[in-house]
Each structure stands twice: as structure tokens, then as C-alpha cells.
Amino acid sequence: MKKIRNWCLVLCILFVGMAAGAALYAQGAAPAAAKAPSAADAELAAAAAKAPATADLAKGDPGGTITGTISDVPAADSKVGVTLPDTANQVGQNKIAINFVWTLITGFLVMFMQAGFAMVESGLCRVKNANHTYMMNFFVYTAGLFSYWLIGFAIQMGGAAGNGNLGGLQSLTPEHTFTLFGKTWGLFGGSGMFLSGHTYDVGVMVIFLFQMVFMDTALTIVTGACAERWKFLAFCVSSSIMGAITYPLYANWAWGGGWLSQLGVNNQLGKGYCDFAGSGVVHAVGGMTALAVCLIIGPRIGKFNRDGSSNPIIGHDISAVLIGCFILAFGWFGFNPGSTLGASAAGNLRIGSIAVDTMLAGCTGTFGAMLYMWMKNGKVDASMSGNGLLAGLVAITAPSGFVSSVGACIIGLIAGVLVCLSCSFVENVLKVDDPVGAISVHGTNGLWGVLSVGLFADGTSNYGGAWNGVTGSVTGLFYGDASQLAAQLVGISTLIGFVFTLSFLINLALEFFVGHRVSVETEIAGLDLPEMGQLGYPEFVFKPEPDVLATAEKSYAVA
Amino acid sequence: MAANKSQGSYYTLFLVGATVLCAGIYLGGGMGKLLFLVGAIGFIASLFGMLKIKSLEGATALKPGPEAMKLLGAIVALLGWGITLFGMHLTPSVGGRIVLALIGIAVSLFGILVVLPGAFNKNAVWKS
Numbered sequence: 001m002k003k004i005r006n007w008c009l010v011l012c013i014l015f016v017g018m019a020a021g022a023a024l025y026a027q028g029a030a031p032a033a034a035k036a037p038s039a040a041d042a043e044l045a046a047a048a049a050k051a052p053a054t055a056d057l058a059k060g061d062p063g064g065t066i067t068g069t070i071s072d073v074p075a076a077d078s079k080v081g082v083t084l085p086d087t088a089n090q091v092g093q094n095k096i097a098i099n100f101v102w103t104l105i106t107g108f109l110v111m112f113m114q115a116g117f118a119m120v121e122s123g124l125c126r127v128k129n130a131n132h133t134y135m136m137n138f139f140v141y142t143a144g145l146f147s148y149w150l151i152g153f154a155i156q157m158g159g160a161a162g163n164g165n166l167g168g169l170q171s172l173t174p175e176h177t178f179t180l181f182g183k184t185w186g187l188f189g190g191s192g193m194f195l196s197g198h199t200y201d202v203g204v205m206v207i208f209l210f211q212m213v214f215m216d217t218a219l220t221i222v223t224g225a226c227a228e229r230w231k232f233l234a235f236c237v238s239s240s241i242m243g244a245i246t247y248p249l250y251a252n253w254a255w256g257g258g259w260l261s262q263l264g265v266n267n268q269l270g271k272g273y274c275d276f277a278g279s280g281v282v283h284a285v286g287g288m289t290a291l292a293v294c295l296i297i298g299p300r301i302g303k304f305n306r307d308g309s310s311n312p313i314i315g316h317d318i319s320a321v322l323i324g325c326f327i328l329a330f331g332w333f334g335f336n337p338g339s340t341l342g343a344s345a346a347g348n349l350r351i352g353s354i355a356v357d358t359m360l361a362g363c364t365g366t367f368g369a370m371l372y373m374w375m376k377n378g379k380v381d382a383s384m385s386g387n388g389l390l391a392g393l394v395a396i397t398a399p400s401g402f403v404s405s406v407g408a409c410i411i412g413l414i415a416g417v418l419v420c421l422s423c424s425f426v427e428n429v430l431k432v433d434d435p436v437g438a439i440s441v442h443g444t445n446g447l448w449g450v451l452s453v454g455l456f457a458d459g460t461s462n463y464g465g466a467w468n469g470v471t472g473s474v475t476g477l478f479y480g481d482a483s484q485l486a487a488q489l490v491g492i493s494t495l496i497g498f499v500f501t502l503s504f505l506i507n508l509a510l511e512f513f514v515g516h517r518v519s520v521e522t523e524i525a526g527l528d529l530p531e532m533g534q535l536g537y538p539e540f541v542f543k544p545e546p547d548v549l550a551t552a553e554k555s556y557a558v559a
Numbered sequence: 560m561a562a563n564k565s566q567g568s569y570y571t572l573f574l575v576g577a578t579v580l581c582a583g584i585y586l587g588g589g590m591g592k593l594l595f596l597v598g599a600i601g602f603i604a605s606l607f608g609m610l611k612i613k614s615l616e617g618a619t620a621l622k623p624g625p626e627a628m629k630l631l632g633a634i635v636a637l638l639g640w641g642i643t644l645f646g647m648h649l650t651p652s653v654g655g656r657i658v659l660a661l662i663g664i665a666v667s668l669f670g671i672l673v674v675l676p677g678a679f680n681k682n683a684v685w686k687s
Binding site: 147151240432483486493513521533 | 561562566569570573574577578581582584585606607609610613616617618619620621629633636637638639640641643644647648653654656657660661663664667668671672675676679680683684685686687
């Protein structure tokens, strides 16, 4: 009996042991059951099975129907195949890739605008200064790029982390700030010098390229206004400093998380200062600096008579001017639509509207200038027509992301007339000599562009639901938000009061150390040989200067 | 004298000085301070070098103007900006801020379009 009882005990222990083992086995098997393919994974596997084979692709794909399938989506685990997380990662990377490519290509377009500027400025100068003017436009790219890489980019964008279009740009931090009246305001960026350390980042490289070509556009505006008498050394030093300090500082305040962009968050002024693509940041900064240097450098010999009346000094190549204008208009399709910094997500499909607004403002700007000159003087003025196109484009640069096509037409038309009035005012009232009209095209119309955001922004744009950290769309006075106009006026006041003064004082110091102006001897001979050592057009026979200029030059030479 | 070798040398020194100075800011610490100092010396030396050769350039078609008036123009321009900035804190109303911003802009424009051209054109060469 005792034996039977012992055997029963052994059997019970065995049974309990087997049951426990089975339970443990079941627990171990549970994770395997969780890894069973989901419906989505099953669909992905089915799609992978249907994907064209290598043999099919080897036959060629003239219709483009079998190229680019699930086979091209990288799988984290090749044994499992493409899963839902793999697909989601690829979608995310595609968004960033689209935005990278968009931003880079539009940046390349803006870079090409340098060629347009070179042709416009050189064409509006006399043949004896052609090489010098072209060379300034050529070298400003190099001088600006280098100083921007050294420190300019860090000042401008070194605190601009958080752009979701380009992957976050999280390494661009911190922004140096100060506190005033209990609120924190951005002053300048803190990272990105030499694009080294943690800013050695793919997204940072993209934003650097895009912002650099914008900066260079601002620098090249000054070369036109000061053409035909600017000493090359002074130009080199002045441009280097502008690319390192003047431009980046204002650009930080507007675009890099600085205090102007915080006017909405801190002071409830609309969505803060809004300058979509740079009427203020690029063009007005260039125009204000051009005015500052032009005042210091003085007018060309023979430009003004003793009674203050002015003499026209005709450029040597109007065909270069008009082709240059077209190149600039082409490049502007990079300038404005590219300023979304992406084509995918966050309301970036508005690029179509931005591009059309850009075209239309250029169109009505040309109309404005051409018709004004035609009605005023009885002749169509080719160079002013070109300036009208550029004025329209400059003016639409800030509002292009926020206005309707009708608004763009009105802004451009006003810009076209404004450039004619401004050129006359600068020359006849201020007695400032601007050979290419850069102060009026970029300065006056840059300010007009900034102002027009506060008037014409229609509240329909939606770049991710907020702008400058304030929820909602940018809306101007005509559409019900007067506070946006106030923010724009603060930006204009900063351009006129601060940027101009900073540029003026820097260049006044350079006047002391370097001297901006070439000698009388050099100016009369033309800057090509004395400054560059080579004529722009060595085989051309120069026409003698008009009598009025020849007399003026003679009197200076004798003096 | 037009463009010359000295100009090229001093511009090179200017660029080298600026690069070393920026490297000093970037690196920080003891080495950074040293580089900053060396760069600043190079930078300033280049400016004084340019000043030294400036007189060799020959006469320009410019006459010296009233320096105080030039500085006054710059100060007035800056003052306008100050009015705009403090206007933002003086009143919370949008209308008030717009009016003060416009006053600030007008003051700045007075400095730029009236005082400064007056200073530069006072002794303008073309008048004589």
C-alpha cells in the first residue's frame, strides 16, 4: 500500500513538472506569436512578391511603370523583408530629401543671379570700367562666401534650430538672448562657425548654401551703386565685413530666431516681423548699405554741374542690361519659392502660388516703369523698364508667401512707378550718384515690400499652422490685422535707423583707413587698366566722352 | 598710384587676421584666446597698413566735409530707431505703436535724407 502511495506521489510530481514545463514553453512561444505578420506586413510582403523581377527590369522600362517599387525601399532586416516601420522611415526620409533637393536647386538658381547682376551693372557703366565692374560682381561671391563661412552664418543662423522642413536643424543652437521688460529677445546665433563640430550636419549644409547665396545678393547690390569710382581694395574689405556682420545680424533678427521675429510672441504684433524671402533682409539691407557708401564715396566726375543739375552718363551695353534682367527674373524663381525651404509638408505646396506671384509682380513692375517713363518723356526707357521688372520682383519678395495674385499685381505696379520716382529723387534731390539705380530698386522697393506684407497679406497661407511661433496665418491691414502692419513698421525702422547707421559707420571707418574712392587720374582713365591691369574690351575703339563729361574731366585733371 | 602689391599684401593680412581671430572665438579656452589675440593684431595691422599706403593713391574728387554733421546725421538716424523701439513699450495699443513707429521712421529719414546729404554736399567738388 505504501509502495502504491509512493508511486502515486512520483507520478503527481512528474505531472506537475510536465504541466509547469508546458506553461513555460507556452510563455516562451508567446513572443513568437506576437511576431506573426500583421495585415499591413502581409500586404507589404504581397507587394514585394509582385514587384518586378531583375529580369523584367533588365528588359528596360520605357514607360516608367516598373521603376521605383517596393523593391527600392530598404528593409532593416532583409530576412523579414520590408515592414511598416521601414516604410514609415522611408516616407520621412523622402520628405526631407524632397525638401533638401528643392532648397538646394533653388539655391543654385539664386547663385546664378550673380551673373545677372554682373551683366546689369556692367552694362549700365561705361566701357572703360567694364572689367572693374564685372570683377567686383565676380569677387563679391568669393569675399562674401568666405566671411559668411567664418562667422556670418553663425551670427545669422546659429540659433535657428527647429526647422522641420530640413530635419530639425537641432545642432543650430543656442541663440544669444537678452532680457528687456521681462521678455527674452534673440540677438545673434551661437553655433556654426566654420561649419564644424556639431554643425557638421547634412541639414545645416543645405541651409548654409541657401542662406549664403541670399547674403551674396545683398552684397552685390552695393557694387552697382558705387561702380565706376570704388577702389577695389576698399570694395574687398567692405564686402568682407558686410558678409560677416551687417547682413547676418539683421538676418538673424528676422529669420534666425532674433527679436524682430519675436514681436508676435512677445508684443502681440501680428505674427512678428514677416519677410518671406528677403525684401528687407536682402534687398533693403543691400540698398541701405549702398546709400551709405554712395554718400561717402561721392558722385562720379561730371555727374553734377555747378548749379546742381545732373548729366546722364549712359551705360555701354543695354543688351547686357536686359539679358541680365531676365537672368535675375529667372533666378527669382529660386529666391521666392525656395524660401519655403521645402516642397513637401507644412503648407509648402504654396510654392505654385509664390512662383506665380513672383512672375506677376515682375510683369506689373515692368508695366509701371515703362508706362511711367513713356508718358513722362515720350520714349520707352529700356534701362528703367529693366529696373521696373527688378523693382517689382524686389517688392514681391517679402509678401510672395502671403498674398494673392491680385495683391502681387498691385504691389508690383506700385514698385514700378516708385522706382522711377525714387531714382529721380536720389539723383536730383539728394545729389547722390547711383549709376545703376540700386538704391531705388533694392532700397526703396525693399522697404515697400516689407510694408506691403502688413497691408496685403490675405491670411490664407498655412505653413504648418503658425508663423514665428504664433498660431494662425499672416494677415495684413486690408484683411483685418493692423498689428501685422505695426510689426512691419518696426522692421522698416530697424532697416533705416539701425542697418543704415551701422553700414554708414563701418564704411566711414573704412574711408579713414582705406579710402573708398580711386584717384582722379584713375577715374578719368577708367578703372579697368589702373585697377585691373586689363581693359574689358581691348579691341574696341572707345567713343570719346560727351562734351560735358570731357570738360569736367579736363578741369579735374588740371586741378 | 592705382592697385598695387602692397594692397594685395594688406588684404591678405586682413583675411588671415580675420580667419585666425574667428578661429580663436570658435575654439575658446587658452588656445582660443591666444589665436584671438594674434588674429586681432593681424587684423588691426592690416588696417593700419592700408592707412599707410592710402596717401600714395593720389588726389580724389572729394573734399573734406563737416565731420560733426556726418556723425549728427548718423545719430539722428539711430535716434529714430530708438523712438520706434521704446514706442513698443510705451503703449500697448496697436494704433499708438503704429504712430510711434512712423514718427521713428520719419526722424531716421530726416537724418539720412536731410542731414547726411547736407553734410556730404556742403563742400562737394562739383560745386566749385
